[in-house]
Structure formats: C-alpha cells, structure tokens
Amino acid sequence: MESMSNATSGTREMSGAEMVVQALKDNGVEHIFGYPGGAVLPIYDELFQQEEVQHILVRHEQGAGHAAEGYARSTGRAGVMLVTSGPGATNAVTPLQDALMDSIPLVCISGQVPTTLIGSDAFQEADTVGITRPCTKHNWLVRDVNELAAILHEAFHIATTGRPGPVLVDIPKDVQFARGIYTPPQPAPRTSYQPKLEGDLEAIRQAVALMATAKRPVIYSGGGVINAGPQASALLRELVELTGFPITSTLMGLGAYPASGPAWLGMLGMHGSYEANMVMHDCDVMLCVGARFDDRITGRLNAFSPHSKKIHIDIDPSSINKTVRADVGIIGDCGRVLDEMVSLWRETVTADHAALRPWWSQIEQWRARDSFAFRPNRDVIMPQYAIQRLYEMSKGRKTFITTEVGQHQMWAAQHYGFEEPNRWMTSGGLGTMGYGLPAALGVQIAHPDALVIDIAGDASVQMTMQEMSTAVQYEAPIKIFILNNQYMGMVRQWQQLLHGNRLSHSYTEAMPDFVKLAEAYGGHGIRCDKPDELDDAINEMIAVKKPVLFDCRVANLANCFPMIPSGKAHNEMLLPDEATDEVVATAIDAKGKMLV
C-alpha cells in the first residue's frame, strides 16, 4: 500500500481515529464540542496529539450539540460534536432533532462498540443509527475503515448543502483502531443526492409578474434566507427596497431584514405583531421566502390569508404545497432565486410605489394599535422592559442573542431589534428548553470578542446549567440574562388560558440562588429587582469579563401578548389591552383546546 501514499493528493495510510481528525481538518473544522468515553478513546488520543482542531469539553452531550448548533448558526459553517457510544449518543438525540427542525448543519461523530459485539447487548451499546435515523438528515454506521474517510466527507457535504441538517457517523471502536487508506474530500458526491439550487426561470418570471400587479403585497421570510448566507439577506433587502413591499418574518428569520428598516412589520405568527398578522390575512400577493407555513405562523389553516396568491421559494420540494397551496412554487436556493428576482424586477418592472400607498396607510393604522405595548411599572421590572433596556445597552456592539424557550423567548423576539442575520439563535421548531446557554457558549467560542447574551427563563436555564462550568473553563464570557418570573411562565399562561388558572406544577418552589450559583461555578452573579437599577446592572454584566448569571427579577404573572389563540385566525388576535382575565379565560374554545 506504500505505493499509494501521495502527499499532495492527501491519500495516505492511517488509523480510523487519525482519519477522523484528518477529515475534520480537511473540512475546515477548527472547533468541536464533545465528551469522551470508552468507545471514542482512540479519537481522543488523536485529538491530544495535535493542535489544529480545538476540542471543547462540555459537561453533558446535549450541551455539546446545542453549542455546535450555536456555533453553526453564528458562522454559517457546520457545527461538530463528538460523543461516546450508548448514553453519549442517546444524549445527543435532542440537539439532533433540534437541528433537524431548524435546518442547522450539525455533524455528530459517535463511538460504537466494536463491530464484533454489535447486536450482543454489549456494555454501552445502543442502536445509534436506528435511534437517530428519524432525527438526522442522513446517518452511517461505518463497518470498514477504508470507507471511513469518504463517509466523513460525505457527512459534511450533506449536512451543509441543500436544506442543511444534522448527520451522524457511528464509528465502532475496532474501526477507529484499524488502519486503512485515507482519501481527501472528493468533488464527486453521490448521484442520488443532488439538491436543486437554481430556481426555474419561468416560475420566477410568473412570480415577478404577479408581484408587479399586487395592490396589497407582503414578503414573509424565514430561516431559509439566513441559511442561504449573508448575500441572500442583502438581496432580500434589495428586493424590499425595489418593490416597496412590507416585510415580516418568522422567529427563525429575524435579522435578514433589519428591525430598524422602514418596511419592517415585526415578527408574525402566534405571538407576532398585529400589523404583521393583519397584513398576512388581508394581502393579495404573498411572497414566502425560505419559510414553511408552520402552524405557529398560519393560525387556523382554513382561514389563513384567504384572498392572496402565494409565491413560495424553498430549497426543499416537500415544503412547497405541504400545508398551504402555492400558486407559484419555486424550488431553489433562496439567495439564487432572490438574485434572479431582483434582476428580473429591475429589467421588467417599473415599480409604482404610489399604488401601494393605500395599503401602507392601512398598515400604519394597524401599527398604531401598538400591539407589543405593555403597562410600565415603576416598582417591578416588566419583562418586556428588561429586554428593551438590554437592547438599548447592547445594540451598538457586535452582539449575539440566544434564548431558551418560553415567554422570555417571545419577548426577546418582539422587543430586541435584530439588524443582521446570524445574530439570533433560538430553538424554533423543536422549542427546546435548555438550548440557549450551551448555544451561547458555542457562539462565544466562534466569536471570542463578541457580546453573547442568552435571554433565559428561570426554568429553562436549569436544564443545561452545567455548561456554566464549560464556559468558565474556556473563559467564554457568556451572559445569561435570566428573566426570573418564578414560573414556567408560558405553561402558566396556557393554564390560565385553558385550564381555569389551575397552576399545576408550573411554579418553581425551590429556586436556586442564581448569584451564589454563578459564584460556585467561578462566574459572576448579579441580581436586580428594581427598574431604576436595571441599566447599571446591565452595564456591569456587559463589562465583566467572565461568564455571568444575571438574576433579573421580573413581574411574575405577566402574560405574553398579542396572541393568536389556538384554533383562531390571524385577524382574531388577542391584543394586550383587551386581554382581561375574563377574556383570557374564555379565549380558546373546545376545539382549540385539543391543539398544542
């Protein structure tokens, strides 16, 4: 085999474990997040003997996965996690499913018991490819060391191209020890996997023609635009400018169009703005770019945007016509399709912004409802106020925001203004409590000098709190800004809406002292419960060069409005000033109760 060794092409003989590290390098990986164990020790031994790939030792494999997701979302590159067999792999399931639902490129490498023991119920054996089949875009069990390199390269290719997603490569321990031929990444991907990137020109032409006649248009953009890279966001902004159309976005799409932009309507959907939802309901032409008509977005489906022609751009053909029928479906990469659209519009349309004036004045009336408004309070910190202050004090900087899941997440989306793509990481599709803290860690590892803030809930943050220890170890000064309402606020809100305000197990009886907890980890703790002390406390948080747990004591029983109650349509929103206790208690009918 010596004759095959060729330094320039990178084809060499080596062990399977060496191949793993070599493949990481050849795929441009600088950081991986992992946790060792018996079935990955050979790989850990290789990591030990090199410096190009830095390994971040987390405290729980779930943390590794979310950190890798945060890393991926903030850089646009694949995030990588490394876990051992059995419990290591099962702990990876939540982040894999999270990445699947939010289309995040995540490569998970797992150790497996030796091939000779597979199927024997060996110690720490689990059917990892079986367990992770439905929560990955693709996965592999590698039985032959000579296939390992090609599989690893293919894994990176599949994770990062087309609709991005998580992949898993399961490597038995004997394959890690075995020696074989390493081959570098090849530009010849498998024939059955050929994502379609270029949109059909005829369809794009139809779309532009439809848009040109619109009297009440809207652009509804989603995470697909973020995934298509910063260029796609730039093109989206250009299209908005050219057309004069109003634009809203999903939770996942925030930042593609700047919140300070004149055409911005705010987020849409269940807790979206009144104007965004009314525009969706009353529009005549809807351009959906890289979003998927999720149930949190559409409200009651058979009342969704009843008078509009719908144009849907998505890289995944199965997204088009899945829940809402598109009049014009365009399969392709959002960036490339937007590029064509912008040029076509420039060539063929003389935009008549004046024709949109009645529509805009209608929008201004809806805007005037000020649907994110809340009653200020001089004694108690309102959670919305806390986010507003956090925004004001961090906006000039290179700031990244992650969140946990709950009311705080929605308030963050409503009140923090995102100006750039890739600055906002939240668990949208799966809604994973415990996502934000490790995601912030991953973001901070990728951007050591940035200000990285996890807007957290008191309950969520306790799910992955152990990663504070990782943050301290790697001197990652993440700021965990906890909106501490003593409740699983979102659960409590739903209990109020649906279950006669019987607050079954949604109150946290034994809240830890977050300040002491921060100190116990070697971080910095801050507590604030007075509105007039908040700015100073936030300044302190930003200034401290350590991981911070900020215990922000907020009004305990605030509800998150506006809201489209379950089973209702976009134009049946519950607005904050109308949401009296009585209205809240009866907002959802029997049918709506069945829904989640």
Next chain:
Amino acid sequence: MNAQLQPTGSAYFIARDLQQPESHTLSVIVDNEPGVLARVIGLFSGRGYNIESLTVSETEHQSHLSRITIVTRGTAHVLDQIRHQLERIVPVHRVVDLSVRATELGQERPLERELALVKVVGTGENRVEALRLAEAFRASVIDANTEHFIFEITGKVSKIEQFITIMRPLGLIEICRTGVAAMNRGPEGM
C-alpha cells in the same frame, strides 16, 4: 379559502381533508445499502402514511440499486407529499408514481402482479373441488400429498383475493403473498 391539505397532526388542522383518497403504486429506486428500507418504512410510520403493500429487491447488481414498490393510499395532496418526502431520503434516486404515469399514458392503471402460495388441507369432495378451482384460476400445484395441496398463483391482486376467498371453506390453512410488483405498460422504461 385554502383547501385543507393534510391529515391532522398539527395544531391548527381542525378541518378534514376533503379530497377523496385513492390507492397509488409507487416505484422507488434506491441505493441498496444498510438501513435504506428502514428509512423508507420509518418515513411512512413517522408521518402517518399507510402502506398497503411493499416489495423490495435488488434489481441492478452492478450498481447496487434496489427497486421498492409501495402501494399506498391517500388524497392527491398526500400522495404528492409522500413522493417529495421519499425524494428527500439521501439514498433515494427516483420516485415514480406509476398510477399517475399510467393516467398520463392514457391507461387506467399500471401493470400490477402478485404471487401467492396457498396451502389447502382436506380430503374427499373439498379436495376435488379445490383442485378444480385451482385449474380454473391457472394456479399450479407445487407441493402435495394425500391430504394437502400448495398452490402457486400469480396475477392481479383482485384475482388472488378472489382465489383466497374461494379456497377458505375448502380447507385453506396458510397463505404467503409477495406483495405487488408493478411497472407501466408500453415501450418506455422508467
């Protein structure tokens, strides 16, 4: 109003899908690699699609391609979704809805054939009657002694169903069916 497009399973799908469900036959060309069948079956169970019949075998040995034939039931919209979801599976090369293709070709339905082995135990009148009927159905006897026959029968699903119904009172004790193999009529390949 938007037509209701999908079965329940999501928060807002209260209204029912109003389209009529139909039975369609899909041909799926896949790389014959470990786990590929599990991916296909997992997709059907995970998304709540149904499988009426499924057959699989490697058809191109050199290129390791297998052909999976699935008979499924759903509204036109669900069938469309099934095809797109199948196409997302990485080792899936092509998905052809043979029923749709048949309509395009001006035919009622694709060619569909199934093979069944049917064991019938009995003596006297029943035994004679079973053999007589088997001949009428062009089923062949592939094993027998004085108390039993095993018939091999090939044909349309409806023919096999009918044969089984007729054999039941004549001492049928065991059935094995292959599931449907299918292709479109005419000179063109898939």
